Amino acid sequence: MAVGLFFTSGLDKISHYSDNLQQMADNQVPGFFLPLVILLEVGGGAAIALGFLTRFTSVFMAIFSVVAGFLFYQGFSHAHLMVWLKNISCAAAFLLLYLNGSGKWSLDYLIQRRFARS
Template identity: 40%
Template sequence: MNKLQNFSAPVGRIFLAAIFIMSGLGKITNYAGTQGYMDAMGVPGVMLPLVIILEVLGGIAIVAGYKARIVAFLMAGFSILSAIIFHADFGDQTQLNMFLKNIAIAGGFFLIVAHGAGAYALDNRQTEISQ
C-alpha cells in the first residue's frame, strides 16, 4: 500500500491543481472577458488579479506540496465560493454539474487539509536548521 500511496499523492495533487493553473492562465489571456463576467455575476472585476494569483500560485503550491494544508484550505474555500456564486442555478443541469464539480474539488482539498500533501512534497523536506 505504501508504494500506491507514494504514487497517488503527487498524482492526486497534480490532478487537483491542473484545473486551477490552466484556469488562472486562461484568465490572463482573456482578462477583459473574465473581468466582465465577474462584474455581471456581482463580483467586482478588480478582484481578478487576486483570483489569478490564487489559482496559479495556489495550484503550483499544491503540485509542489508546499504549505499544502494552508493552501488546500484556501483553495477549498475558493471552490465552494465559486460554486455558490457562479453555479447555483440548480434548474440548469450544466450549472448543477459545475456546482457539484466544485464541491468535489473542495472535498479533495479537504483531504489534503486532513492528511497533508503526502509523498514527494516540499512539506516533507527537512531543513538544515532543524537538524
Template identity: 40%
Template sequence: MNTQIMKASTQLTGRVLMSAIFIMAGLNKLGAGYAGTQGYMESMGVPGVLLPLVILLEVGGGLAILLGWQTRIAAFLLAGFSIISALVFHASFADQMQSILFMKNLAMAGGFLFLVAGDIHIWSIDAKRGAAS
C-alpha cells in the same frame, strides 16, 4: 511494488490532477480571457477588480499544491474558493450544466479538505522541509 513508492506516486498524481485545473484556469485568465472573465464576474455581482487576486490564488495555490509547498494552507484556500465559486457562479440549479459545475466545485473542495486533514506527502517540498503545513 514498494508500498512507500506506490503511496508517494499516488499522492503526487493526486496533487497534479487537483492542481491542473486551477493552474490552467489562472493562466488562461492572464491572456485573452482576462476581459471576458472580468465582465462575467461583474455580471454576477463580483467586483472585477478582484480578478488579479483570483488569478494569484488559482496559479499560486495550484502551484503550491502541485509542488507540495504549504499544502494545507493552499488546499484550505482553494477549498474555500471552490465553495464560494460554486455558490456565486454555479447555483442556478434549473440549468443542468450549472448544477454539474456546482457539484464539481464541491467535489474539488472535498478533495482539498482531504489534503488539509491528511499527512504530509512524501514527495513534496513540505516533506523536504520537515514542515507541518
C-alpha cells in the same frame, strides 16, 4: 486533478482577462478580485502541485471552490449543476489534502526533514 483544473483555469483567466471581468460584473462580483483569483488558482495550484505550504493553501482553495460555486453557478441548467458539483468535489479533495498533508514527495516534507536535523 483538482490542482490541474484550477491551475489551467487561472491561466485561462489571464488570457481572457476582459471576458472574466465581464463575467464577474454580470454576477455582481467586484473586478478587483480577479487578480487575487488568478494568484490563488495559478500560485495555489503550483504550490500544491509542488507540495509547498500544502495544508495552508488547501484551506484557501477549498473555501474558494465553494464560494465560486455559489457565486457563479446558481442556474438550474445541467451545465451549471455539473460545474457546481465539480467545485464542491474539488473542495472536498482540498480538505482531504489539508487533513492528510502532502506526503514524502513534497517540498513540505523536505523542508520539515531539513529543519528536524538542525
